[in-house]
Amino acid sequence: MFAFSNFLTESKNLHMEHLEDEVLNGGVEGTRGAINFLQGLRDMLAGNGSSSVNVTVKWDGAPAVFAGINPENDQFFVGTKGVFAKNAKINYSHEDIKVNHPGSGLANKLHIAFDELSKVSIKGVLQGDMMYSSGDLKTETIEGKSYVTFQPNTIVYAIPVKSQLAAKIMSSTMGIVWHTTYSGDTMEDMVASFGVSAGAFQQTGSIWQADASFKDQSGTATMTKKETDHVTAILSQTGKLFQKMDSNVLGRISDDKNLSILIKTYHNSTVRAGTKISNVGKYTAGLIAFVYDRLKRDIDKVKQEKTKTAKQEIMDRYVGFLRKNSSELVKIFTIQNLLIDAKLLIIRKLESIRGLTQTFVKTSTGYRVTAPEGFVAIDTLKGGALKLVDRMEFAHQNFNAAKNWDK
Numbered sequence: 001m002f003a004f005s006n007f008l009t010e011s012k013n014l015h016m017e018h019l020e021d022e023v024l025n026g027g028v029e030g031t032r033g034a035i036n037f038l039q040g041l042r043d044m045l046a047g048n049g050s051s052s053v054n055v056t057v058k059w060d061g062a063p064a065v066f067a068g069i070n071p072e073n074d075q076f077f078v079g080t081k082g083v084f085a086k087n088a089k090i091n092y093s094h095e096d097i098k099v100n101h102p103g104s105g106l107a108n109k110l111h112i113a114f115d116e117l118s119k120v121s122i123k124g125v126l127q128g129d130m131m132y133s134s135g136d137l138k139t140e141t142i143e144g145k146s147y148v149t150f151q152p153n154t155i156v157y158a159i160p161v162k163s164q165l166a167a168k169i170m171s172s173t174m175g176i177v178w179h180t181t182y183s184g185d186t187m188e189d190m191v192a193s194f195g196v197s198a199g200a201f202q203q204t205g206s207i208w209q210a211d212a213s214f215k216d217q218s219g220t221a222t223m224t225k226k227e228t229d230h231v232t233a234i235l236s237q238t239g240k241l242f243q244k245m246d247s248n249v250l251g252r253i254s255d256d257k258n259l260s261i262l263i264k265t266y267h268n269s270t271v272r273a274g275t276k277i278s279n280v281g282k283y284t285a286g287l288i289a290f291v292y293d294r295l296k297r298d299i300d301k302v303k304q305e306k307t308k309t310a311k312q313e314i315m316d317r318y319v320g321f322l323r324k325n326s327s328e329l330v331k332i333f334t335i336q337n338l339l340i341d342a343k344l345l346i347i348r349k350l351e352s353i354r355g356l357t358q359t360f361v362k363t364s365t366g367y368r369v370t371a372p373e374g375f376v377a378i379d380t381l382k383g384g385a386l387k388l389v390d391r392m393e394f395a396h397q398n399f400n401a402a403k404n405w406d407k
Contacts, residue, residue, distance in 0.1 A: 016376065016387045020339040023332060024263055027254035028247050031335065035238055037386065038342050041377055042231045045223040045349055055350065056194065056212040058387065059177045060155040060373040061129025063106055067117045068125035071185055076122075078114045080106070084187055109133060116174050120201045120209070125182040125190060131157065131175035131208075142360060142367050150175070151362075155373060158358040165356060168208055175208040179376070194378045194385045214350065214375065223349055231342050238338040241331060249328040252321065259318060266290045271391050280333040287329070288322045295319070340391075347388055350375055 019037060022030035044055070067078045075092050082089035082100070089100040094111055101107040112133045132150035139161060140149050147158035148166040159166045169175060181200060184190035196211045203209060223231070253260050266287050270277065277283045295315035302308055322329065351371045360367040374389030 016385055018391065019343055019377075019386045019388060020336040021264060022386070023250070023336055023339070024253055024260045027250040030254060031242055031245075031250065034339055035235055035242070037377065038231070038235055038339065038346065041346050041388075042223070042228060042235070042342075045346065046228045047222050054195075054378045055214040055388075056179060056376045056378065057214050057372055058374040058376050058389065059129050059131065059179075059212060060153045061131045061177055062153040063109055063130055064127060065110075065113050065117075065130045065176060066125060066127050066182075067113065068122040068182075070125075070187060072187060076118050078110055078117060080110075084190065086188065088187060090187070112174050113176075116204075116207050117176075119204050120207065123200050125187075126178050126196055126200060127180040127182065127192075128176045128178040128196075131177060132169075133174045134172065137170060142358075147358065154361065155370060156360040156362060156367065158360060159356070171205065172208045173206045175210075177210050177212050179212040194376065210356065212376070214353075227345065227349065231345050234338055234342040234345075238335055238342070241335055241338070245331050245335075246325070246328050249325045250332070253332075259321075262291050262294065262318070263287060265294075274392065276392055277333060277337055280330050280337065283333055284326050284329045288319065288326070291322060292319050343388055344390060347371075347375065347390055350388075 017025060019034050022034040022037075024030070026033060041055070063080055065078060066080065066083045067076075069075065070077055070090065070092075077083070077090045077092050078097075079089055079091050079100075091097045091100060091110060091114060094114060097107055097110045097114065101110060109130055113130060129152070131152050136150045136152070138149050140147055140158070142149075142158060146161040148161055148169055149156055149158045150169075151157070159169060178196040178201065179194065181193050181196050182190040183193065195213070198211075201209060253263065269290070270283075292315070295311070295318065299308055299311045299315065302311065359370050359372055361370045371390070371393065374387060376385050377388055378385045
């Protein structure tokens, strides 16, 4: 079984990669790992008990909150991603929050989190997504039904007003979904493990707390033989094309982080535009033009001739490599497309399970039903993880959504 930890570059859960991007991040090993990874998910959903892959739901919360006991001084704290930095912004008091997070939006959330999370006896350090504070809750009618709603980021979460969950939420001060546990003797050296044990925090009436584990209570997430065969056929096609690829080209891209970032930046620009990669040849040509224009702008910005020459050499090297290996790039993007096809089949099956809440996105005329943000697939043996997100659906929405808080 593929070990995710071989492809994670950070010990902290500060950024997770999309599965298909492992082709660019890890070269031959990353591509092989992504294929094996999807095979593990297929086996899990086909009811194969030997699969070491597990899944959690990716909630669209904001901000990310880190809370618990600092092992260096045994003090309770709350914070954001900055708690692990060398010059860490760790909040042990309301005064620390004022100093470390000037402004109102994020600071207000942290003040509430500090007061509330200090009550739940967190063991160690946990990371979660803050879903709401009491002032964010609304009662709205959507498609003729009455819901309690909250919108921490892009997705609107809705719970039927007359449900027990709605009563719990309406009586609480804040809501949070926990998903990651940290361990270590110092904050800077802490290591993330995905998942939160039942005893890691206590329940209290003033907080709605949940863990992000995927629960198939109906049994309908199990793949049929036809669905399993469909995923298998795509992965078989992927494997055959993978065998024909030039490993040196894959290795050059994965070894040169600046080059892989340029390629991923171009891909993200297409996601923002909502453009699906339907013609990989045209897409490859577009990438080469994008890299040329991007690096040419860098050259034009500088005045010193020596710097211009150095940047020109970089542009010539990158653009020359991409042009020379355009046929290999077509294979790379075809493989990524195939991985996405298999991933989306798995996502659609996971989405068939109704979660704790209904999920919507706001439109100019009201609301539209949408799926959850996505899922996180976890290697239960190694503890690493990768994102399973429909980028053309959620990521496009997220790129273009107006945010009402400041990360």
